[in-house]
Amino acid sequence: MRRLLAVALLTGVLSVPVAAQADHDHVATAKKASPVLTVTTRSVTASEARTASVTVRCRSSKTCRGALRVRVGGMDGTPRSYRVKARASARYTLRLTSAQLATVPQGGAARAAVRVRETGPKKVSTRSVTITLRRAAPATPPGPSAPAPTVPVPSEPPVVESRAYREKNWTPTSVDTCPASLHASYSVVGADGKLYPTWHPPTDVDPATGKACTYGHEHGDDPSTSDIYGWTTDFLDADGTSRRGVPFGYVSEALDTYAAGHDHVTRHEDNVGHKIIVANDVKMVAASPREYVRDEAGAPIACDFLIKVHQGSHSGDGLINNAHELLYSARCSDGTEIISSTLTRFGDANQFSRSCDAQKVLTSGSDLPDGFGGRRVIPDRFCVDRDVLVPDGRTSSIWALYEVWESANRIRTPDGTVLASFDPWFGVRNPSRAHAGGFVSSIIAMVDTLWMVDTADGGTAHGYPWDEHAGQHLAKGDPESPFDGAQRDYYLHSTTVDNPTATRIWWTDPYGDGAVTEPAPGMMRQWVSTGGNTDWPELERRTFNLQTDYGNGNGVHAPN
Template identity: 40%
Template sequence: MGSIRGNRMLGAVILPLTIMLAGCSSAFDKSTGPETATGPATAFGKWTPGPGECSAAIHDAYSVVGPDRQLYPTWHPPVDPATGCSFGHEHGRDPRGSDLYQEVGDIAFGYANEALDIYDPATPRHEDHVGHKVEWENDVEMRLNGDAASAGLRITCDVLTKLHQGTHSKDAFTNNLHELVYHIRCIDGTDMHLTMMAAIGTPGEFVRSCDHDAHVQVGTATPAGSPSGGGKRILPDRGCIEEFFLVPAGQSSNIGTALRESWQISQSIRTEGGQTIASINPYYQVLHPSRFYDPVLPNGVGRPLDACYEVEPNGDYAQTSLCDNSTADGTLLGVTFDDPRSEFDGVQRFVDINSNRITNADGPDVWYSDPFGKNARTEPFPGSIRQVIATIDNDIVLESGPAIGRNRNYGGPTVHAPN
């Protein structure tokens, strides 16, 4: 596939579809989509280059026209192939390799956020550019439960998803609204194409990475009226660093317990009458984020890289190859969190697919929901988002989808936090 830069992107359409097993009919016609943008969306042009990085103009050439005919940023590689310059950040896996790409097109980063501006102008929620992360896998074999598993039934799915999952700033300590795009198509007829502002857990707090029963109250979310949602945001804090990252001589730092983030989503599409017609619960995992919560610091953000240089009064210190590699075994002093040499950059991630339920046998296959996936109806309304869901009840529970992306590393010599 060729470069996705430039005007070719302006004809792309970010609209969901459904492929029914009988007849393979599409729920939309790409030929009727927008040809040119009426103007930039709020998310467009937000990225500012650092020293020596690509210009904003080169970055903004990676763009797509959204369903609202506004211009949005979209996926791009960490290094621009035409010029060789670097953007310093990455957005995960190139979606053009997904079997779903030809139908769903390029993902408009920030479209659900823009819809929220229209649906409820008093509660805007806009996110930074670098946090948009794409992951996909073709022919994913699902693990089934009950009679389906006993019968040896085999179901495979194509999955393409994008979550705004910033792991460098204080945003997720309080803010639980994050843009989610979720496409899945399975050979049993399960077919969903969803875009929404996912409410992940409770606003104003998070759950500790080293104690999943402990909720840390931080402050007021943005927007202040953010709804609570299912799932949780499991994030590291200073206590986890002191207990599992800074350890006695002769021990190894427990990086998984100290730092691993798990953004656990439980999201649904519900009609205005309250009926659930689709539900998903993917978990988005990050192994080596560049931040943890530290209430003592002015902005509440601590840096794992800074902790690499610490020695506690009792002699505990970090003992991990992540620190060794980032600081040349401690010989490089003063390496900062945003240095490309730091391995705390959030480039290793994976997604647990988990269950996907549809109760929509009576249809229709196209619904229009509010930006949170609620109040779905058959006709569009101001601030609504088009959701496409197969007209089936999937009797077989796709109980435990495998992880996708576990062995991929999206870093490179020029990628650095913020990322």
């Protein structure tokens, strides 16, 4: 049985390495409200008029209020408000877009969801209820009839595919069962009018067969569960009404344009490394004294976060390259707001910090610009030999392999004025590779430690997760491997805004510098609220998701 690698930390069995010495305590928060609206329909037939009806039941002693919408093919339909009497059921007809209907084959079915947002009796975070969306087969005409006159229809200009969609999209491996075409249907048009890949679930229903299938990788949290999903994607998407979502590779595409006129190299990343983080209603906690940060009325300040980071813990890319795409969206109850898309630099290029002792390891091969803070904490062969391949009587340290990418970000004007800064960290408890040594980006597969022997002392791997697969020669991309990069956590710290102007929309280079109020080729659009929160005290850096596994029982494997 697959277990979470956080168990050792929570029970105190293993010590936490240098990279994980942050305070893991959490301030107690109020119990969140539980859902009271039940979607009783599990199979829905969509009409050719783009409607689908569902039945819901209110389990509360008070009237249930909120909104419903259908999500299919990575796209959201039109929201429909509901109001259901206490302990009663009601049926609502929901509208789909033409693009949504097109993802469901005639005479076939597709996996979909009813998105439920409850506003009463209490506010509940938006959630998904899985349904099967069916579509009737085309009607057979009763007999021959005269052909209808041909009416010319003006054609729309074709959508330009981004490089992320055209060249960096996913290709199935021999153990993946979803078709590439289904993966490609999860797409969104970015603010530049180009088509980009976006989030999808790790498992799906193949419309051609009606059977469940797997993609072999995951992209983290469903972004549509974020309380700021609509606000964020309205800013990111060219047309949020048809294909709302978070575009993957948008900043890299802009860098192609920006680099053509500046002294910069281009940068494109694989599809599987894009990971979404959703954190709703997070109360801000001061570091010392440890207490909630409060607004002028005395209420604790709470923030919603929607983050997308590219973190490749399966390849040698992160061993040399420091710049990785980051979307950081935050909206707080005191008015602090930011939506930023950049290539964040985790420290400097051509180096990383060793996960088991924090020593700097030098590599080579990247021409990306150095950062101004942060670092990439990554395991290497030294950590494997010292802390995993150990003599009999010792237990291997899984935490010696704990990978943490520490970011430092800012939106800065040409004269050096910092309008906003933020610094989330991203952890991986089961990366699928370690640096093999030397100055290049060569790697060893972490799953190979199941049968490796340290020639210096005869040491082998002992303890969890190695004992559960002892001696097996699993391939790196085997779904049975305990090392798939899907056990991830994250750290939230500061979100600082200091914008004395009346301007909320700024344009920067792809790294967040040179903020101006007018766009130019290759510049990124950023949102920064006016005013500031520089009177906030120093915040505690808090860890979240230490018990989260995005790859449990869903076919996820390296590369992920």
